[in-house]
Amino acid sequence: MAVASQTASPFALSADDRARLLRRLQAAARRAAGKGGGPVLAAVSVRVDATVDPAGTVVASRRDGEPWFVMEQPDRDGSAVAALGCIRALEAGGPDRFSVVARRWREILATACVDPPAGPRGSGPVAVGGFAFADRGGTVPHWAGYAPASLHVPEVGLARRGDEVWMTLGAMVGRDDDPAALLDHLVGRTEALVSRPLPLLDPDPVGRHQVVGAMPPEHYVGAVARAVERIRAGRLDKIVLAREVQVHASSPHEAAAVLGVLREAFPSCYLFCVGRGDSTFIAASPELLIRRDGLRAGTLALAGSTRRSADPAVDDHLGEQLLQSAKDRGEQKIVTTRIVRALRPHSVWVTAADEPEVVRMANIQHLATPIRAQLASPVPAVELAGLLHPTPAVGGEPLAVAAPMIPELEGLDRGWYAGPVGWTDAHEDGEFCVALRSALLTGPVARCFAGVGVVADSDPAAELAETEIKLQALLPVLAL
Numbered sequence: 001m002a003v004a005s006q007t008a009s010p011f012a013l014s015a016d017d018r019a020r021l022l023r024r025l026q027a028a029a030r031r032a033a034g035k036g037g038g039p040v041l042a043a044v045s046v047r048v049d050a051t052v053d054p055a056g057t058v059v060a061s062r063r064d065g066e067p068w069f070v071m072e073q074p075d076r077d078g079s080a081v082a083a084l085g086c087i088r089a090l091e092a093g094g095p096d097r098f099s100v101v102a103r104r105w106r107e108i109l110a111t112a113c114v115d116p117p118a119g120p121r122g123s124g125p126v127a128v129g130g131f132a133f134a135d136r137g138g139t140v141p142h143w144a145g146y147a148p149a150s151l152h153v154p155e156v157g158l159a160r161r162g163d164e165v166w167m168t169l170g171a172m173v174g175r176d177d178d179p180a181a182l183l184d185h186l187v188g189r190t191e192a193l194v195s196r197p198l199p200l201l202d203p204d205p206v207g208r209h210q211v212v213g214a215m216p217p218e219h220y221v222g223a224v225a226r227a228v229e230r231i232r233a234g235r236l237d238k239i240v241l242a243r244e245v246q247v248h249a250s251s252p253h254e255a256a257a258v259l260g261v262l263r264e265a266f267p268s269c270y271l272f273c274v275g276r277g278d279s280t281f282i283a284a285s286p287e288l289l290i291r292r293d294g295l296r297a298g299t300l301a302l303a304g305s306t307r308r309s310a311d312p313a314v315d316d317h318l319g320e321q322l323l324q325s326a327k328d329r330g331e332q333k334i335v336t337t338r339i340v341r342a343l344r345p346h347s348v349w350v351t352a353a354d355e356p357e358v359v360r361m362a363n364i365q366h367l368a369t370p371i372r373a374q375l376a377s378p379v380p381a382v383e384l385a386g387l388l389h390p391t392p393a394v395g396g397e398p399l400a401v402a403a404p405m406i407p408e409l410e411g412l413d414r415g416w417y418a419g420p421v422g423w424t425d426a427h428e429d430g431e432f433c434v435a436l437r438s439a440l441l442t443g444p445v446a447r448c449f450a451g452v453g454v455v456a457d458s459d460p461a462a463e464l465a466e467t468e469i470k471l472q473a474l475l476p477v478l479a480l
């Protein structure tokens with residue numbers, strides 16, 4: 001009789017790991033009793049095998065309806081943060097939503113019973129998720145589950161950098177909880193984890209896809225024309241206007257398979273999936289909003305775009321034209337100036353290159369200015385995201401004038417499109433990208449979003465064409 005070979009799970013906890021986890025859970029229960037019964041975070045991190053794929057693990061191990069999160073940047077030394085489950089949701093709405101969730105995360109950390117820091121960025125306890133574009137968030141039903149500010153503390157976290165992969169297990173422990181029962185639960189959870197490659201897209205789907213604009217293209221052209229009139233009348237300098245295009249498939253879109261394709265096509269981008277209930281918000285975004293590492297902060301002013309060409313000489317020429325374009329440079333300068341202005345009061349120094357550079361993705365090239373700052377005090381990553389969002393790469397200048405005009409002209413509920421998505425850790429460090437080149441997948445419907453910066457010299461038809469180029473990041477994958 002053949003005997004099935006049993007290989008050890010890469011997530012198996014050693015006896016020492018279990019003992020350490022139990023001690024943390026017991027300490028958290030004692031601390032909860034001491035502070036009046038409110039639950040206390042306990043978390044333990046262990047290094048796991050380098051072959052573990054954080055995204056593949058989360059996808060393969062997700063329980064029905066469980067929230068999940070992945071953010072990775074393959075070209076950045078394979079960096080990835082992935083998370084499963086939610087032991088505490090930090091949610092808020094309104095103008096101070098960033099400060100509210102930052103404060104609630106700090107309160108959890110203040111009493112947490114956790115290991116000393118180890119592993120790559122994003123290991124240890126984290127809060128993962130994102131923020132809607134607008135303070136009041138998405139109000140139409142398909143954005144239900146995506147609150148205006150929503151960070152989840154996961155039950156299982158995975159972080160990778162290079163060949164280092166770490167797993168963190170977390171629990172909120174109340175005074176009356178039984179640490180041994182919680183240990184059993186978490187051990188059971190690790191025993192059920194499996195690391196698999198991401199599933200492949202069905203190369204030959206049954207049935208046809210239908211691609212439809214949420215509004216006719218003329219609506220968008222008209223909105224851009226009205227924005228140009230207002231800019232030329234001196235009411236504002238710049239406004240970003242977006243549109244939504246839907247892909248209706250004959251069977252549910254498979255977010256994990258889409259992520260697998262995006263990972264190959266856009267390895268320099270921030271690839272993310274935020275799964276809430278039956279929906280997944282997914283993107284391959286080129287834009288970093290904020291990376292905070294101690295007192296160092298980094299961001300990117302991205303604006304001004306042109307297409308790519310398969311002919312290298314034409315491609316270079318297009319990039320050169322972009323660099324010389326007064327319209328695109330003006331559009332880009334507005335973003336750099338605002339970001340520097342927002343960071344300066346919180347920094348010892350802020351530097352931005354004098355000249356923008358051209359950055360290239362598979363379908364598009366942009367003008368970009370990397371910006372770095374040395375912070376004067378450790379302002380949390382979430383607060384920094386709130387200070388910067390929305391930059392004029394997705395909002396406008398002046399913001400107070402542009403903000404009410406955006407929904408009025410677009411006629412669109414942006415939800416989390418163009419909002420910050422990412423994670424923060426136990427040091428309040430973290431990384432948030434801007435949710436561009438994104439789509440909300442709900443069953444067989446994918447809602448894809450793309451916008452452009454409108455300035456005085458914008459040509460409405462050319463801006464519509466630019467949204468088509470941006471949509472090429474996701475549409476071909478969703479409408480295979």
Ligand SMILES: C=C(O[C@H]1C=CC=C(C(=O)O)[C@@H]1O)C(=O)O
Binds near residue numbers: 240302303304450470
């Ligand atoms: C608003 C989007 O892109 C922004 C980021 C880079 C370049 C942009 C532009 O050239 O207009 C936009 O400001 C989007 O992709 O939906």
